[in-house]
Amino acid sequence: MKRPAAALLCAVLLAGCAGGAGERPGAVDGRAQDPPRAGQGGTGPVPALPRAEGDTRRLPPVVDHVPTREPVVFLTYDDGAERDPRFVGLVRERRLPVSMFLTDSVVGPGYGHFARLRAVGASIQNHTLDHSALRGLPYAGQRAEICGQQHKLRSRFGISPRLFRPPYGTYDRTTLRAAADCGITAVVLWRASLNTDGELTYPRGEPGLRPGDIVSVPAGETMSPSLTERTVRLLREIKRKGLRVGRLEDHLEDHR
Numbered sequence: 001m002k003r004p005a006a007a008l009l010c011a012v013l014l015a016g017c018a019g020g021a022g023e024r025p026g027a028v029d030g031r032a033q034d035p036p037r038a039g040q041g042g043t044g045p046v047p048a049l050p051r052a053e054g055d056t057r058r059l060p061p062v063v064d065h066v067p068t069r070e071p072v073v074f075l076t077y078d079d080g081a082e083r084d085p086r087f088v089g090l091v092r093e094r095r096l097p098v099s100m101f102l103t104d105s106v107v108g109p110g111y112g113h114f115a116r117l118r119a120v121g122a123s124i125q126n127h128t129l130d131h132s133a134l135r136g137l138p139y140a141g142q143r144a145e146i147c148g149q150q151h152k153l154r155s156r157f158g159i160s161p162r163l164f165r166p167p168y169g170t171y172d173r174t175t176l177r178a179a180a181d182c183g184i185t186a187v188v189l190w191r192a193s194l195n196t197d198g199e200l201t202y203p204r205g206e207p208g209l210r211p212g213d214i215v216s217v218p219a220g221e222t223m224s225p226s227l228t229e230r231t232v233r234l235l236r237e238i239k240r241k242g243l244r245v246g247r248l249e250d251h252l253e254d255h256r
């Protein structure tokens with residue numbers, strides 16, 4: 001892809017996706033959604049695992065926090081718009097088990113960067129083919145977005161991701177069914193998000209970083225401060241709270 005086209009695409013995606021206050025759960029096109037209710041989809045954790053009618057399989061849990069006694073938090077990065085080579089160095093040097101949720105139309109020809117990240121310890125997860133807001137879409141469309149990206153990631157990396165983050169944090173019961181049918185075992189939201197000033201915000205629930213929190217680090221609207229700089233600041237804050245970075249999929253496996 002030519003650079004101007006890529007830049008434009010990122011600008012469009014950032015405007016509705018990961019800019020400013022982050023990829024806010026519960027916001028679609030800037031409008032807040034109703035509070036989520038268990039089993040009815042929405043944008044928050046589903047306390048009781050819903051079952052589809054006549055479907056005996058369990059649907060994947062929706063998580064923004066993992067119950068744990070370990071002093072860990074989880075760092076998640078969305079879309080794949082920022083490809084700062086220094087970030088690869090940071091992940092390698094600090095041995096950060098971060099999770100990268102990738103959207104094919106954003107990454108475009110940039111998968112090589114994420115292969116390098118994966119080689120130094122990052123995990124690659126699913127964030128749809130085209131970054132569509134899934135809530136309300138028919139099953140076939142949702143499945144195509146999720147399974148399509150599973151296929152892309154399998155052909156690029158030889159992996160079958162188990163974690164899925166719905167764009168904008170918006171989903172419904174159909175999303176959970178489609179995700180399960182694509183091999184997803186957990187739908188991952190976030191409890192804290194890093195804003196462009198490098199400060200943590202808490203879209204819902206009590207402020208303050210706690211063990212088990214899933215933190216979203218959105219792409220910046222500008223390259224300054226860079227993803228690396230914002231992550232370094234965040235790591236300082238994490239350390240100050242006596243916490244460290246854990247590997248999300250390992251902890252989700254432990255608590256199923």
Ligand SMILES: [Zn+2]
Pocket residue numbers: 017018023078079127131167168
């Ligand atoms: Zn996104």
